[in-house]
Amino acid sequence: MTTDTPRPVLVWFRDDLRLTDHPALHAAAAEGAPLVCVYVLDEVSPWLRAPGGASRWWLAQSLRSLAASLEKHGVSLVLRRGRSATIVAELAKQIDAAAVHWNDIAIPPHRAIADDLAERLAVAGIASQQHDGDLLVPPTAIRNKDGRGLRVFTPFWRRVLALGDPPKPLPAPKALRAGPQVAGDQLEDWELEPAKPDWAGGLRATWQPGEATAQRKLAEFLQRPGGYSEDRDRPDRDGTSSLSPHLRFGEISPRQVWHAARFTADKRPELARDVDKFLSELGWREFCRHLLFDLPDLATHALRSEFDDFPFITDDAALHAWQHGRTGYPIVDAGMRQLWQTGTMHNRVRMVVASFLVKHLLIDWRRGEEWFWDTLVDADPGSNPANWQWVAGCGADAAPYFRVFNPVLQGEKFDPKGDYVRRYVPELAGLPPALIHQPWDATPVELAAAGVTLGDNYPAPIVDHKAARQRALAAYAELRKA
Numbered sequence: 001m002t003t004d005t006p007r008p009v010l011v012w013f014r015d016d017l018r019l020t021d022h023p024a025l026h027a028a029a030a031e032g033a034p035l036v037c038v039y040v041l042d043e044v045s046p047w048l049r050a051p052g053g054a055s056r057w058w059l060a061q062s063l064r065s066l067a068a069s070l071e072k073h074g075v076s077l078v079l080r081r082g083r084s085a086t087i088v089a090e091l092a093k094q095i096d097a098a099a100v101h102w103n104d105i106a107i108p109p110h111r112a113i114a115d116d117l118a119e120r121l122a123v124a125g126i127a128s129q130q131h132d133g134d135l136l137v138p139p140t141a142i143r144n145k146d147g148r149g150l151r152v153f154t155p156f157w158r159r160v161l162a163l164g165d166p167p168k169p170l171p172a173p174k175a176l177r178a179g180p181q182v183a184g185d186q187l188e189d190w191e192l193e194p195a196k197p198d199w200a201g202g203l204r205a206t207w208q209p210g211e212a213t214a215q216r217k218l219a220e221f222l223q224r225p226g227g228y229s230e231d232r233d234r235p236d237r238d239g240t241s242s243l244s245p246h247l248r249f250g251e252i253s254p255r256q257v258w259h260a261a262r263f264t265a266d267k268r269p270e271l272a273r274d275v276d277k278f279l280s281e282l283g284w285r286e287f288c289r290h291l292l293f294d295l296p297d298l299a300t301h302a303l304r305s306e307f308d309d310f311p312f313i314t315d316d317a318a319l320h321a322w323q324h325g326r327t328g329y330p331i332v333d334a335g336m337r338q339l340w341q342t343g344t345m346h347n348r349v350r351m352v353v354a355s356f357l358v359k360h361l362l363i364d365w366r367r368g369e370e371w372f373w374d375t376l377v378d379a380d381p382g383s384n385p386a387n388w389q390w391v392a393g394c395g396a397d398a399a400p401y402f403r404v405f406n407p408v409l410q411g412e413k414f415d416p417k418g419d420y421v422r423r424y425v426p427e428l429a430g431l432p433p434a435l436i437h438q439p440w441d442a443t444p445v446e447l448a449a450a451g452v453t454l455g456d457n458y459p460a461p462i463v464d465h466k467a468a469r470q471r472a473l474a475a476y477a478e479l480r481k482a
Contacts, residue, residue, distance in 0.1 A: 007098035008034040008179035012088050012117075013077070014110070016103045016133065016250035017066045018211040021169035023131035024101035034179035036095055037070055037077050039063060041190055042084040047109035047296065049381060052374035054343040055248075057200050058209050060192035062249045065210030067187075073176035078184035084113050089120035095180055099127040103250075106139050106289065107381060108296040136166045136254050136286050139293035149294045151303070151396040156290070157283045169256045202341035207245065207377060214246035218257060222264040228274040232281075235335075235346035236419040241278070244378035245344070247285065257282055288382035291396050298395075299369055299385035307394035309482060311475050312364040321462050322357050323371055325425070328454075328461035330437050331411035332356050334424040341424070343377035348414055354391040355405040360468040362475060365392035393476075401476045404469045411437035427451070427458050 009028045016022055017039075028035055043050050051059060067077040080087045092100050100121055102114065114130060121128045132138060139149060142159050150156040194200050221241040231239025246252045258279060265275040292298050302308055321327050325336035335349035345353070350372075357368045369388040373379045389395025393403075415421060418436035422429040428436055430450030435442045439452055440460060447454065454460045 006033045008036050008095050010088070010092050010095065010097045010100045011035060011037045012084075012100060012102040013037060013039045013066065014103060014105055014250070015248070016253075017062045018214075018251050018253070019066075019069050019172040020211065020215070021133065021253040021256050022103065022172075023133040023170060024103045024129075026170045026173060027129065027131060028099070028101045029173040029176055031099070032177065033098060034177045035075055036091070036097070036179040036182055037075055038088065038091055038182075038184075039066075039077060039079055040084045040087050041079070041081045042113070043081075044083050045085070045109065045113050047112070049109075049299070049373075052376070052379055053194065053199075054203065054375050054377045055373075055379050056192040057194065057203055057343075058207070058245055058249060058377045060187060060190070061207075061209035062251060063187055065212070065251075069211065070176070073173070074178045075176045076178075076181070076184075078182045079187060079190075081185055081190060085116035085120060088117055089124065089126075091182065092121060092126050093124055095182060097126055099129065101129050101131065103133045104130050104138075105134050106293050108293065133253060133255070134250070135289055136160060136258060136282075137163060139290045142290065149290050151291070153284065153287050153397045156287050157280060160283060160286065165262065166255045166258055168259055169253060203343045203377065206342040206344070209245070209249070209251065211246075211251045214243060214252035215256075217241060217243055217246065218252060218260055222260060226271050226274050229277045232277070233348045234414055235349050236415045236417065240347070242344075244285075244380070244383075248378045248380045254282055254286065285380065285383055287396075288380070288386035290382075291386050292382040298382070298389070299373075300366065302392075302394035303389055303396055304394045304398070306479065307392070310394075310479050311362070313362045315361060315363060318361045318462055319357075319363055319367060321459070322353070322361065322363075322368075326459050326462075327356065328440075328459040329356065329407040329411075329465075330418075330421045330425055330428055330439065331407050331415060334415075334421045337424040339372075339375050343375065345376070346420070348410070349420075350387065351391055352405045352407055352410045354388060355403075356407060358392045359401075359404045359472040360407075360463050360465070362472060365389065365394070402473055404472055406465060406469075408438050408465065425458070 009031055011025050011028045019025060042048055070077050088100065118128050137160050142150060142156065144150060218241065228239060231237045243252065243257065261275045261279055265272045295303060322336060325333035327333055331349065332353050335345050335353045339345040354368055357363050358365050365388045369385050372384055386395055390398050393399060393401030411421065417433045421436050428439060431439055431442065431452065435446065439458065440454060452458055
């Protein structure tokens with residue numbers, strides 16, 4: 001390297017696998033120096049939660065997409081595996097970096113890693129800069145009078161809205177200057193994708209990870225004629241944006257979603273109600289991430305500590321039946337099979353199946369959270385545990401424990417013709433809408449005509465709804481008494 005050649009700048013990619021609205025990349029590119037971009041698969045730093053199987057599959061596709069986008073600018077994505085702070089600091093010294101840039105991930109373990117890295121770089125005499133971009137509002141900007149984050153969504157969201165629009169998204173760099181060639185790992189060597197057996201066929205058929213897909217999905221969603229406020233609760237309709245895994249891996253930023261939605265509402269005032277509801281769902285992600293900022297053990301400890309003594313039971317057979325969509329309740333089984341096949345589940349159905357596990361079966365919410373963590377492509381470290389605690393009644397802004405979703409009524413209300421059940425529980429496809437959510441009420445003749453044999457090709461209910469509800473309420477009453 002000659003003396004007049006500027007020293008390279010290192011960009012550390014994290015859960016922000018995109019080029020557009022990437023503050024760290026934007027700032028580094030603006031310096032005009034040669035760039036080296038790195039992603040570290042960190043499975044060893046303290047307190048980090050290893051991604052589940054479905055998330056690992058998505059990560060592999062997303063990294064390929066990011067690498068291809070960078071390659072168009074002549075820049076390679078360096079892959080390394082190990083302790084993030086150690087690897088990034090060593091790489092910065094190896095290339096004699098002038099600076100290292102990264103985006104903040106406002107989760108305590110991630111911040112601890114970033115702080116460790118900043119200290120190592122300072123000792124080495126290398127500049128570092130952390131940028132905001134993962135959230136609409138930094139968690140420190142919304143505190144109560146005791147300095148704690150808010151734990152009820154509505155006042156939290158009012159505070160976010162009162163702060164006004166977040167900064168506008170940054171454009172993707174028009175040009176990037178390639179830095180020195182650096183050796184890295186081969187993505188295939190990380191074995192993120194399943195091989196023997198290869199269970200990811202349904203994921204491949206359902207999803208196309210990557211920044212371009214995320215931007216296209218957002219644009220298509222905002223071009224729809226309306227109805228999101230109602231359709232979002234209907235699993236039998238294509239009423240949601242399907243952006244959650246793209247947000248989870250940072251293929252699109254919350255700021256991009258916010259400003260695109262606001263632009264749509266300004267152009268089409270008739271969609272203002274739908275846009276507000278859509279943005280409030282983005283706000284729920286924000287709320288969960290703010291909770292995680294204060295409560296890093298959200299996946300293992302109930303926010304309401306009195307639930308630590310709840311009399312959950314161990315029932316491996318019931319847990320297995322729930323996991324594999326064999327409970328005998330069609331809307332529950334459809335949701336669990338959709339999850340297994342596609343790596344996702346409709347949000348309304350997520351609430352129903354979670355309530356069924358915790359309240360009908362009295363199985364610890366943590367077992368459900370762990371299953372979702374492993375099987376969801378959008379398993380977010382904030383939303384996943386926070387949502388499970390919400391349903392279980394032990395979290396922030398929680399649904400009262402005595403609210404027990406009736407799976408039959410939920411199915412009849414939100415899947416009235418049974419289309420969702422027929423898609424994922426095809427053995428019930430021959431039943432009419434009036435019976436598809438409660439096949440046990442069908443006569444032998446009706447069951448035979450539909451080709452259904454309860455207890456054979458479709459299970460009888462593993463619990464009685466009324467009895468299970470009473471058991472759950474009795475357990476809660478005992479907890480309150482204690």
